[in-house]
Amino acid sequence: MIRPKLSLRRPLAILGAALIGLTGAVAVAGPASAHHTTITAVADCDRLTGERVITWKVENSERNKEVTLKKVTADPSTEVTVPVKGSKAVPLQGSVIPKGGSVLAVQRVPGDTKSAKLTVFGKWKQNGQEATNDGSINLAADSSCAPTPKCVDVNKAKYSHTFDGPKGTATVKLDGDLPLCGEGKQWFTLVSYFAPRPQFATPQYVYGTPDSNWIGGTQTEITLNVEIPDCHTQVDLIWGGKDEVIDELVEGGKRYDNKKLGSPGAPGNRSKGPQGWYNGGNKSCTTPASTFASNCDGSVAVSLSNDGKISKYAVEFEVKGENGFTKKVSVPAGKADTSVVVPAADAGKIEVLVDGKVVENGTYKWERPEDCPLPVVTTKADCKDFALTVTNPEGGLPVKATFTYGDKNETRTVAAGKSETVTFKASKAESALVSLPDLDLEMEAVYTPEGNCGGGGAGGEEPGLPVTGAAAGGIAAGAIALLIAGAVLFVIARRRRVTFTA
Known part of the structure; x- marks a missing residue:
């Protein structure tokens, strides 16, 4: 920031003192004799280095005599030099100011410097007059000068996001042009749940596999996708990795609270966008459910789940293979069982029954997986x-x-x-x-x-x-x-x- 400059002479000393309090950064010259130098200054911030750059202007009061600056003292005591076009800068000390002229000198000081002072001792050759004058500049009114950041700290980074709960998709993007500093990574996770109603209600159980990814280094934007159950559901976009996922949302249990992106409090409010949570679905979730996965060896893995939204009771499943396999498994409410594997020899058509009736989507026949190696x-x-x-x-x-x-x-x-x-x-x-x-x-x-x-x-x-x-x-x-x-x-x-x- 360039500071206002003011050349003060003895008749204006009182007015100048008042202006110091108003401007916050004024250079003052106090002449000690008829022959004197007047010193003013302006300051700016070098964002590349984080330093204050003060430009001192030293003026010769005499229009018919040159003045030589015999001694220059700066506070802070950093180098004060006179720029020379096309050449290396020279020290202000020893410089000659022409008749009625001035010289500009540059001083660099730390970015948190509150004030700076320059004192010069000048000598006029023709009549041997000498004078010591000083000027100062108040930098306290300015905010501290800091270098332009090259990255953003992971604990201070801001983000923006999109969220489509019914489709189970979301994106998160790092704001600004700066990457996260060092090896810093910020994780985000999208998770879907079985839910008992289209409004928030408990208990809820994680459906499928949450999708988790991080922002860091050159990766400044991520897309997350989760599968949505074909029934009442809740979908949450949360701050953190999969270790933040709550497997079961139960009455009086843990909640995501402000970890949901778009929340009013931290850390969720560090990302701008729509509320990162959704409750919906147009039908009740089936209490007993089954899924199947074919294995290359001809066997079929059967997963049984009882999400507990209709009943608090355990469900007695019976898994039957067309070629004679049968197994009964009791699955508690809100739990799942993945222990049933129908061997290849007993598979054929597989059925999952509860109380003698095939559950919805409870029939299956082995299909060769596409990734099985060929002979x-x-x-x-x-x-x-x-x-x-x-x-x-x-x-x-x-x-x-x-x-x-x-x-x-x-x-x-x-x-x-x-x-x-x-x-x-x-x-x-x-x-x-x-x-x-x-x-x-x-x-x-x-x-x-x-x-x-x-x-x-x-x-x-x-x-x-x-x-x-x-x-x-x-x-x-x-x-x-x-x-x-x-x-x-x-x-x-x-x-x-x-x-x-x-």
């Missing part, structure tokens, strides 16, 4: 034999494999974590077919033996180009295996087989 086929061929191997990864189901070469075929069942190999005598057939009907896959391999088989293929004839035909299965993502010892390349395809020659 791998490798080959090895020479002038006499053509060997094909199917390897079934661990953790999956046994797979039936049919190997066809020429007019010969064999079928094997490959257990999980095992391999099965079929070796055919080399013939004029140029390719073999491996079918995996359980997975609706077919794989065609071109017979390309290693070495020189007498200038021709098996049977003494030159092998022809591979033939690609329509497959009985559907199109699928495949696996390609190149066996270095063989030099046969496989491409797995669903509903169409593709062959390549090595």
